[in-house]
Amino acid sequence: MHMRRRYRIALPGVLFLALVVFVGVAAGSRAGNLLVWVFSAMVAWILVSGIVSGAMLMGVRVRRLEPGPGSVGRPLVIRYEVTNANWLWPIVDLRIAETRIDPAAATQSHAWLARCGARQSAHVEGVLWPRRRGRIRLESSVASSQFPFGLMEKSVTTAQPREILVHPQTVPLRPISFARLVRTGIGQGQRVADGQGGGDDFRGLRPYVPGDPQRHVAWKRSTLLEDPVVVERSTPAPRRLLVILDVVAPTAQVARMIEPGADARQREEDAITLCASLLSHAEREGWEVSLRIAGMPPEPASGPASSAFRRGAWHLERLYSMLAAIDLDAAREGASAASREGSTGRSALAPEPDSVRGAVTIVVHPARADTAIGGPGAMHLTALQLPEMRQP
Amino acid sequence: MNLLRQCRLRSLALSAVSLAALSLAERSMPMLAGSLLLCAASWYALEGPRGRPLPKWVAGILSGAVVVGAVVVGLDTRGLADLIAITGRALGAVLVIMLFSRRSTVDERSVIALSAGVVVASCMLSTGLLVGLSVAAATVAAVMAVTAYRLAVGSERAADARRMPPHALSPAPPPELPLRSSVSLRGVAIVASVMVLAVASVVFLVFPRLWRDPPGLLRRGGPGTAGFAPEIRLRTGDRISTSRREVLVVRWLDSAGQAVRFAGTPYLRGAVLDSYEPSDARWRASSVNPVQITFRIDPGNFSNLGNPPIDTRVDTWTQVVEMRALVTDAMFTAWAPVAVSASAPRTVVLEPATGTLRDLGADDAGRYSTYQVKVRPFPGASVIESLSWGQRPSIGPEEFPVPQVREEALRILAESGLGDDGDAAMEGDDRWARARRIASAFDAWLQPPRFRYTTDLSRFISREGRDPVDLFLRDYRFGHCELYASAMAALCRSVGVDARVVVGYVALEYDDIAGVYVVRESNAHAWVEVLTGPVQWSMYDPTPAADLIALHEEGRTWADSLRWLYDPIDFAWTRSVVAFDGARQARMMDATARQFSEALGGVVRGIGEWAQRVNNAFLLGPSGYIWLGSLGGVALLGVWTAVSVARARRRERALLALGPLDASERRRMRRDARFWVESAEALRRAGVRRPVHLTPLAWARALRGTRPELAEALERVALRLYEIRFAGLRPDADARRADADLARQLIRAASRVRAG
Structure with a gap:
């Protein structure tokens, strides 16, 4: 299972960086150690954001469980097994989506995992709404998170090629x-069936065999024949x-x-x-x-x-x-x-x-x-x- | 509690801490109480039994009004500090409005951003201990709030994503949104907070400090200055500090070492300001006479400040100063200091022209906290001559650079019956007698009811083309000690009498039980020294003494009894954090580098000594070092091998699913199914990895489409693995060899894939 990790600065991260530069200039030009502290805290936020999220996503293993066939217009639930191989750090605010899904083929709703403790596994559900009948190819799933501060988005892409079959739409008929x-x-x-079975139709009579239920015994006929006979039913x-x-x-x-x-x-x-x-x-x-x-x-x-x-x-x-x-x-x-x-x-x-x-x-x-x-x-x-x- | 509510609660906590920081920076108790009450009210308004947020349009109008008001007030403001204060208040007001009108997580984001703005404004306004603690608390609260916000946003987006698209026929199952109990973020947030605080501390220590001004001087009277500043700005229009914070305590000991109390009011000189800049109405110390004498102080010994040395055994008192809040390089002494001592080695500078002492610091610490000075309360001419080190007083300009002041001075002298002294040019003793007469006349002229003392200068409005001293003398006739001292020095100078302004503290409060003078921030004072001899300066204080005492008394509160607890912490904060400047940073870096190199050297030395001991013990001779080095290398190799073997074992355990087996079965399986480990390793090197959700056989079948050259061999190997691992087959040596051949075929195919 091939995995690829990526880091991307989110828009709030860009704004935050601009603010850090502004506060840094203010702290450098104006005598005031509290302002320096604020600047230091902001720099620390950036570093901790990278460290925490990096540590968090290092241990993420995402496995798509075999999805069943879907149906046009009906939600197709895709389950993922998320394993946190990290020994210390939990996974928090993880979003899992499929990559390269043709928008004409399906609409996607990502799966979201609030928290998965260290060395634990969790199952989460994403949803696909297929738009058309046929086959949809799932290439890989990408697990991303902006936790803890939303400054950077980190993602792990796991290649899991798979095709799912989308059944045609069924509509309720009058x-x-x-x-x-x-x-x-x-x-x-x-039609009429030939075989003996548990249906409702009468098939014939046969001699009683020990073990036959008493309620299957044809009492009137048995009286006439002076031997017990039972009623046989046809197959449904x-x-x-x-x-x-x-x-x-x-x-x-x-x-x-x-x-x-x-x-x-x-x-x-x-x-x-x-x-x-x-x-x-x-x-x-x-x-x-x-x-x-x-x-x-x-x-x-x-x-x-x-x-x-x-x-x-x-x-x-x-x-x-x-x-x-x-x-x-x-x-x-x-x-x-x-x-x-x-x-x-x-x-x-x-x-x-x-x-x-x-x-x-x-x-x-x-x-x-x-x-x-x-x-x-x-x-x-x-x-x-x-x-x-x-x-x- | 759902995630949004949790996020709201945390952002409310952040807002409360931010508003508290701003209130403390502004030193406004009503603002503090009001903002905290509003925070609580906003929670009740939103989350109470009839919780309802403020309509958006109302919030928009109120926020707009606040912004417009801030802009209008800001346009009429000159000082940067006031501009920042207005910005901070406006941000705080908008924050409170947002607290009442927040609905979604987007609003929580705005609340967090506004809180950050308020904190930044607070930091620019003050460097006080309580503000610092609030900022540290806000740092932690922000971590808590943002982590909760991220989760709330994630949950909201997950719920939004499950909305039915237009083409859908039936809804999707709702996402499993956790409750707070199932998502405990406390541990994560605490660890993140600790990491943020630790990294921030490191960045704080190494941040380059290139300031010219000492730290904490953005606002006069702030915690870093404690009412004292080595200059006077008459145009700032501030209300001077009335804080009851203890700045320092002074104990006076007589020759016999007994605590004594002054008959009069002791004045502690901090800085002498002898130059006036009319352009910005500022008194400052001139650099006309830059002669400075440096003394290296050894602990326990007094360094004599005189030249020749002054006899410190007679008519000499000892002044013991213990700093409580103020962190500065100025050393406060009564007139006239003749010897100085400190508890740690320090370097002190004497300026003979002014008789002031300045601390240059020490190698291992920041600003001083205690020192002792021997003082001659009534120095004779020889003592003053000795202290002057042959330097004559620097004579200032003959006329004060504001012509209107001279007119006023002449008028005052005429009214005081000294009209003849106005333009007199006298020499010798007559000159000094005239100076005393004129100074006394001006001192008397400035007394009530003609002039009124007040610390509130809100009605002391500057006028274009008019100097504040002129305005004080001729128009307003009210003000505080800085204006009184400036006016008297200006009047004296305008008629040719040399005068200078002295800033420092006046000790008004004597603690009978402890036997010490307690000097508070409100005791910061300015007075005048007039040259009344060749080297003799006489002190005049035109500020009405009764008003000074009243000012000191009026601020007395019950909280003063708790200051013994707070003030030492405050001083430690100011000394360690606020006054952490470039010089101290450089010293700290040097000390750290020294300690690190010493520690590293110690380790190297220790290893060398150990090697030598071993060498001597075994009588190995010089070649023993080679043997020991080889031994070390072998040990390293051993560690590396052990790590590699452990990793390989772990890989085998995973590949052969050895977890449930006992030790003997594991050993057997490692031997019998080794071919599978080798095959999987070869395929991994060739870039063919088994997806974790596929069994070996399923993997082999899945490869039929993509890697047909490998699939067949892999399938045979996988089937063989199944027989051994799961079907209980125990292969003999021949079978193992056959399995190895099978694996070799696969490995060869994998090598071809890798090469191709």
């Missing part, structure tokens, strides 16, 4: 809009939603499809936001969700399981990460190429029937709906519908 949308889908996402089968993002058309082509003057890239981002919001809303309502991206090559990091229907925060994070990793400047897989791939890849235009059986399919387009994507029965939304689906 429940009624979502309900109407999925009601029109085939089967409304409902939540409804399924497949969201397909259509980024087949390059941005330039999208620009031709939308009204003049509108921002095509923003429209694509809105489509991504709508996808993320649909996934978020559905997952919250108990749906199993899946995502496919039409027009993009498979993302190596996301893995093959990303397209499976699952529930839970972890799965949702994976789907968000797929959306976050979309590079809209990269070459798109055209519709013809995708058609040739058929239903084997995640960039497929039409989902394979087995895997999506019983699932509601929603295709989100940045501009114009392309019904070739998603197959029959799929519902098509455009990015323009985001405002009307959004909860006010």
